Amino acid sequence: MLIRRTFVLGALGLVAAAVASPSVHAQSGSNSTLVIATTQVPRHFNGAVQSGMATALPTAQIFASPLRYDESWKPQPYLAQSWEVAPDGLSVTLHLVKDAVFHDGHPVTSEDVAFSIMAIKANHPFQTMLAAVDKVEAPDPATAVIRLTHPAPSLLLAMSPALMPILPKHIYGDGQDLKTHPANLKPIGSGPFKLIEYKQGEYYTLEKFDKFFLAGRPKLDRIVVRLVSDQNAALVSMERGDVQALPFVAGVRDIDRLQKAPNVTVTDKGFAGVGPLNWLAFNTKKKPLDDLRVRQAIAYAANRDFIVSKLMGGKAAPSLGPIAPDSPLAEAGVEPFKVDYAKSAALLDAAGYPKGADGSRFALTIDYIPGGDEQQRNVAEYLRSQLKRVGINLEVRAAPDFPTWAQRVSNYDFDLTMDTVYNWGDPVIGVNRTYLSSNIRKGIIWSNTQQYSNPKVDELLQAAAVETSPEKRKALYSEFQKIVVQDVPIYFINVTPYYNAFSKGLGGLPTSIWGMMAPLDEMYWATPPKT
Numbered sequence: 001m002l003i004r005r006t007f008v009l010g011a012l013g014l015v016a017a018a019v020a021s022p023s024v025h026a027q028s029g030s031n032s033t034l035v036i037a038t039t040q041v042p043r044h045f046n047g048a049v050q051s052g053m054a055t056a057l058p059t060a061q062i063f064a065s066p067l068r069y070d071e072s073w074k075p076q077p078y079l080a081q082s083w084e085v086a087p088d089g090l091s092v093t094l095h096l097v098k099d100a101v102f103h104d105g106h107p108v109t110s111e112d113v114a115f116s117i118m119a120i121k122a123n124h125p126f127q128t129m130l131a132a133v134d135k136v137e138a139p140d141p142a143t144a145v146i147r148l149t150h151p152a153p154s155l156l157l158a159m160s161p162a163l164m165p166i167l168p169k170h171i172y173g174d175g176q177d178l179k180t181h182p183a184n185l186k187p188i189g190s191g192p193f194k195l196i197e198y199k200q201g202e203y204y205t206l207e208k209f210d211k212f213f214l215a216g217r218p219k220l221d222r223i224v225v226r227l228v229s230d231q232n233a234a235l236v237s238m239e240r241g242d243v244q245a246l247p248f249v250a251g252v253r254d255i256d257r258l259q260k261a262p263n264v265t266v267t268d269k270g271f272a273g274v275g276p277l278n279w280l281a282f283n284t285k286k287k288p289l290d291d292l293r294v295r296q297a298i299a300y301a302a303n304r305d306f307i308v309s310k311l312m313g314g315k316a317a318p319s320l321g322p323i324a325p326d327s328p329l330a331e332a333g334v335e336p337f338k339v340d341y342a343k344s345a346a347l348l349d350a351a352g353y354p355k356g357a358d359g360s361r362f363a364l365t366i367d368y369i370p371g372g373d374e375q376q377r378n379v380a381e382y383l384r385s386q387l388k389r390v391g392i393n394l395e396v397r398a399a400p401d402f403p404t405w406a407q408r409v410s411n412y413d414f415d416l417t418m419d420t421v422y423n424w425g426d427p428v429i430g431v432n433r434t435y436l437s438s439n440i441r442k443g444i445i446w447s448n449t450q451q452y453s454n455p456k457v458d459e460l461l462q463a464a465a466v467e468t469s470p471e472k473r474k475a476l477y478s479e480f481q482k483i484v485v486q487d488v489p490i491y492f493i494n495v496t497p498y499y500n501a502f503s504k505g506l507g508g509l510p511t512s513i514w515g516m517m518a519p520l521d522e523m524y525w526a527t528p529p530k531t
Contacts, residue, residue: 063165063189089151270515275324275423452489
C-alpha cells in the first residue's frame with residue numbers, strides 16, 4: 001500500500017523522492033516504524049553548536065543529556081540519575097547513571113559531560129545560557145561537578161536534550177573545530193536512537209539503540225524523517241497516512257485542514273519550552289518612535305484581539321508580554337493595550353503630532369520576515385489600515401529574502417518590523433537578549449535591535465538571573481514584564497501557533513515542554529497502521 005501511495009504522490013517532489021529511496025522504503029514497512037515529514041532541514045546533527053528546531057529534533061534522539069523535562073516544567077532524571085545544587089548556588093553536582101554507553105560502545109563518563117558543557121559554552125549561539133559556568137570537575141567517572149561564577153537558576157533547564165547534548169569526548173575531543181567537525185554528519189551519541197543513514201536534504205533514518213540505558217525504551221524500532229520543501233505535499237502525505245507525524249505546523253489554514261482530517265490528531269502541546277512569540281518591534285532611537293507616547297499610541301490602535309481571532313482564526317493564543325504565557329514566570333497583570341482610538345489620538349496630540357489638513361500626522365515604514373504571510377505580512381498589512389485610523393501613514397516594505405530583512409533590522413534601518421522570537425525556556429536563555437542594553441549590538445539579528453535601554457530593566461534581569469529563590473525570581477520577572485510592556489519597545493501580539501500532527505493509533509505522544517525536541521523514546525503504536 002505504501003508503494004502505491006508513493007507513486008500517487010510522485011508529482012509532489014521531495015516527499016516522493018525520499019520514499020522512493022530503497023532503504024527508506026524497506027524500513028517503512030514495519031509497524032514499529034514512525035515516518036515524520038518536516039520542512040525543518042538540519043545543517044548537521046550537533047546541537048552543541050547549533051540552535052533551532054531543525055537540529056534539536058534529531059539531536060534529542062541521538063544524544064542523551066543530563067536531565068529531561070515533563071509537562072509541568074519539572075526536571076526528571078536522564079543521564080543524571082540525581083543532582084544537587086549547593087546551598088550557595090555556586091555548584092551543581094550530577095550523579096550519572098552507570099550503564100549508559102555511546103552508540104559505539106564507549107561508556108558515558110563525567111569526562112564526556114565536562115567536555116560537552118565547556119564545548120557548548122564556547123560554541124553554542126546562546127552565549128548567556130552557560131555564561132555562569134567556570135569549569136566542570138570529574139572527580140570520578142560517575143560524578144560531574146559544575147562550578148559557577150555566580151548562582152545560575154537557569155542551568156537546570158539548560159541541561160535539556162534540546163540544549164545540552166552530551167558528546168563523546170573520544171570523538172569530538174580531537175582538536176578539530178566543533179562547528180565543522182566531520183562527526184556532525186555522522187554523530188555518535190548515547191540517546192535512544194542512532195543515525196544509520198542520511199541523504200542530505202532528503203531524509204535521515206534513526207534506528208533503535210538496543211543498549212539504551214533506559215530499560216524497555218525506545219518503543220519504536222525506527223524513525224524515518226523526510227525533509228520536504230513543499231508544505232502542501234507534507235500535508236497531503238499526512239492526510240493520506242503516508243507519514244504519521246508532521247511537526248512544527250504554523251500555518252493557520254494548514255492547522256485547520258489537519259484538524260478536519262479523520263485519522264489525524266492535532267495538538268498545540270509541546271511548545272511551552274520554545275515560547276515562540278510573534279510581535280511588532282519599534283526602533284526606539286528613531287523619531288517619532290523615540291517618544292514613548294507615540295509607541296503607546298500605536299499599541300492602542302493595533303487591536304490584538306482582531307489579529308488573533310480573525311487574521312489567525314483563533315489558532316494563536318494572545319501574547320501580552322515578553323515571557324510566553326505558558327511559562328511559570330509569565331505575568332498576566334500587564335497593561336493589555338486594548339484598542340482605544342481616542343486614547344491613541346490623544347497621545348499623538350500630546351506628543352506634538354497633531355493631524356494635518358489631510359488628516360495625517362506622519363508616515364512610517366513596517367518590515368516583516370518574508371515567507372510567513374499569516375504571521376507576518378498579513379499582520380503588517382492590517383496594521384497599515386489600523387494606524388491610518390489615527391493619522392499614521394504606514395508603508396509596508398517587503399524584503400526579497402530573510403537575509404535582506406535581517407540586515408535591515410540588525411543595522412537599525414527600520415521604523416517598525418514584525419518579528420518572531422523564541423523564549424527558549426528560561427529568560428536568561430531567550431528573553432534577556434532582546435532587552436538588556438548591553439546586548440545592543442549593531443549587525444546582530446535577534447539581539448536588542450530595538451536599541452531599548454532602561455537601567456531598571458537591566459538591574460531586574462541581572463538580579464533575576466542569579467536569584468535562587470523561585471518566589472523572589474518570579475517577582476523580579478513580574479516587575480520586569482510590567483515595565484517592558486509599559487515602555488513598548490515591542491507590542492506583543494500572539495504566541496506563534498505551532499502545532500504537531502500525529503496519526504491516530506500512536507501512543508506516548510511528545511507533549512512535554514520540549515515536544516518533538518525531546519526524546520521520542522516513549523512513542524509507540526497502540527494501533528499499528530495497515531501496510
